[in-house]
Amino acid sequence: METNITWQQLIDEYFFAKPLRSASEWSYTKVFKSFVHYMGPLSCPNDVTYHKVLAWRRFLLKEKKLSGRTWNNKVAHMRAIFNYGIQRGLLHYDENPFNNSVVKPDKKRKKTLTQAQIEYAYQIMEQYENQENTGLGLKYSRCALFPAWFWLTILDTLYYTGIRQNQLLHIRLNDVDLREGQIRLITEGCKNHKEHYVPVISFLRPRLTCLMEKAQSEGLKGNDRLFNIALFTGKDPAIGDDMDSPQVRAFFRRLSKECQFAISPHRFRHTLATEMMKMPEQNLHMAQSVLGHSNMKSTLEYVENDIAVMGRALEAQFMQIKAAHARSIYSGLTKNR
Template sequence: MTPKELSDEYVHDHDLRDASQKIYRASTNALARHFGAEVTVETIDRRAVLSWRNQILEDGLSKRSWNTYSSHLRTMYSYAIEHGLMPQITANPFKKTAVQPPKRKSKTVERDAIGKARDWLRYLVEVEQHTRRRTTITPAWFWLTVFEVFYYTGIRLNALLCIRVEDVDLENGLILVCGDTEKTHREYQVPITEGLEPLLQTLLNKAKRAGFKRRDQLFNVNRFSKHYRGEVMNLDQIEGMYKKLTKTTGVRMTPHRFRHTLATDLMKQPDRNIHLTKSLLNHSNLATTMSYIEADYDHMRDVMHERSLAQGALNRVARVDDTGAPKRLQKQTTDDWPVETQGIPGSQPPSHVSFGAGTMAPSFAPLEPSIESATMQFQHNALFTLMSSQLRALSRREGAERSSRALAARFTT
């Protein structure tokens, strides 16, 4: 069986989207380029796979791309082994051949960048309305609607292209996303928010005047402008618009990044409902949803602060005196500390009490903001610790002596 025959068998036996079919075929094409188009896949063992992996990575292929090949080829090999298409093979040569890729940078889009892109699109809308001239992104009102649909709903790019006129239900405030466009093959609905509703109403009104039928592709820029000649809007047209947004704002923007941004923003809300986020993005499992969510460091900081408050850690925090008259202290040594604390384990002055020349002295809350108060408090604490340790040691010695006497009396008796 050749690599092409392997992918043909797998694709023929599975209900796959066009995009998925392309990925599986691309994987077997990569296999054929390395081993030869006429190689039989049964003769490729694990050692050959590892040699191919090492060579292709050295040649510059990214680890993520290799993992894509490895995953899809492993799936096809498992299918062929299970169904007896490779009777002489018992072990999958692509099993556990993935590599650990570097962590990707954040895929979210900052709020300021989104606002800048939105303002630019709105400006283009006004320019076209007042001048009747074509702008950089035309018709601007249409592309503003596309932009806001991705922002508000987080749907996949291919899903937007497959939305029909009848799929938008303004009365109930829902957009139907067909299962044929989804990785999960599940049909689902997304809510229409207040900010999106008027844009969709305008789109539907213009579609009606343009003679759209109920099952026609709704987001089809070719039918709203004479500057386009295609019959159906495609991925390249949407990606072209986002490239212009990226160039204008200086921040990379794609519909998929809006999915990550929406997931992260929803998890910053007070209820942080992970199941709501999972349903809105139409994910099969929570693990996938969690991978979309970027770390919220502001929330982390708040939680850590609440923990320190609950445990009383802030009672000793050093703060800069903000009275307008900063105090300065000379550098201290252990000889400057009271005699009572010298020689006691752990009685070295804390780092935040020893200052170099010209260093602003902190105050200690809730004590009086002076080094004398801090020194006196340290003396009391050190003496208390010393007395407590001595009492515990004395108690342990007395307990040991009583146990010895009792044991001796038992044997004497």
Template sequence: MNVRQEKKRKKTLTKKQVKRILLILEQFHEEEKRSDGVHWRSCAIRPAWYWMIVVNTLRFTGMRLNQLLHLRLRDVNLDERWIDLCSEGSKTHHEWRIPMVSHLVPGMRHLIDEAMKRGAGPEDYLFHYHRYVALMSEAPFVTGLPELQPVKGFFRRLTKECGFPVSPHRFWHTLASTLMSAPERNLYMVKTMLGHRNVSTTLEYVEIDLKGTARVLEKELAELTDVF
């Protein structure tokens, strides 16, 4: 006999948890500025300004970690506010363009400026952690695909600081669920934004609004309930 497995709820972050994450990163950033960068290289959350941009990029774009690491300077258009996601970093092996919200633009501009100061060109990877912690004289020699270890270390430390699990995938699930719970949601728009091949995948992020459903039932079934 086949037993149908119950669909697990997506692991998302609440608004309160997101605020907690941003507050902690801001605190590290302020400490970093006061210490003028002294002794911060041993901390996985340093440089805090860089990780703040990483977190904001993940939570505002819905891109996966592998797509973030494959992002090159040429893939970001600050004037027209879009980002090209390449096929190499895509789970579905195709590329598409996503919009960049205004809140993300200043951070992305700062990151690109810092990358260029350190000798990066259009073809270089934008989110290469070692470029931003290396000495200015060594930064131009930072090449190759960014390593996963600094990202893993960052999220491990951030999870410890927050007291709840934080991961790139949770930001992905959170954005998907937020878009699909919006009253004015557009299924095709969300499907395109997240890079899903099938609508059924996008629909997995639909969760029933119990209170809203109850209101509809009360209204639509009012005549029937009056019978009893």
């Protein structure tokens, strides 16, 4: 049995044994490093105790003000690594120290965008696009919002499909079929590892068509990533092996600053799900299909109760109650005559 395995050896062994995606390895590494930093440079994996795990939990929840959901995510990652270490005899624990440490997460509203916010974001980007078209944009080429036409295409794709950022960055040129009006989302980019398709609606088609034409003129091949800004700027590849994109982060950070409210790829996704469920002709199964969820529970988490709809429902309910009560009173009065 290994009694003095190092942190690096443990995470290396775990990644060697588990066929994880690059993005998943990145997530595990981020959580792992944060815990190692908390434990200190002289510690090793076999120094962890249940009490230290709870102390870390208290530190993150009380001092760092992290949410219960974020904490539970960290626990899930660390528990998986330690389970592997224990099973392989790399760690000496009888029980995983991360067991029984999850908390009940607060039920918060999903972060969505109002229609006014979406329109305002588009207005800002269209102003930059106008500068670009008149040549004024050359002075601001270092700005994260340029090339504006490219970022507007990304906004369109996120807004009109509700896909995740990771799915967007995995889209290849030959995944887009404009003739059939669909985009294939390959398994590598999907959270549930299931390939599915989303439609190309009329609002998305113009900018998406333009992007594909420009990409092909730049020599993009069928299996090349379509939403790679480096193709149009001549800079280093914008998408790493882990499908991380500093340029995408920089774009949404700058756009949020310009708009003076937070805007992100996932807020478009939340918004689409919520808006779909406000429409009476839609249903949960349709929203589930569009979002690509494996189970209904995931879809329900994306859906907010519409206050206006709730108000109308309560209004109608109490109108019926009061009408029924009035009828009963009237009936009683007539019987007593």
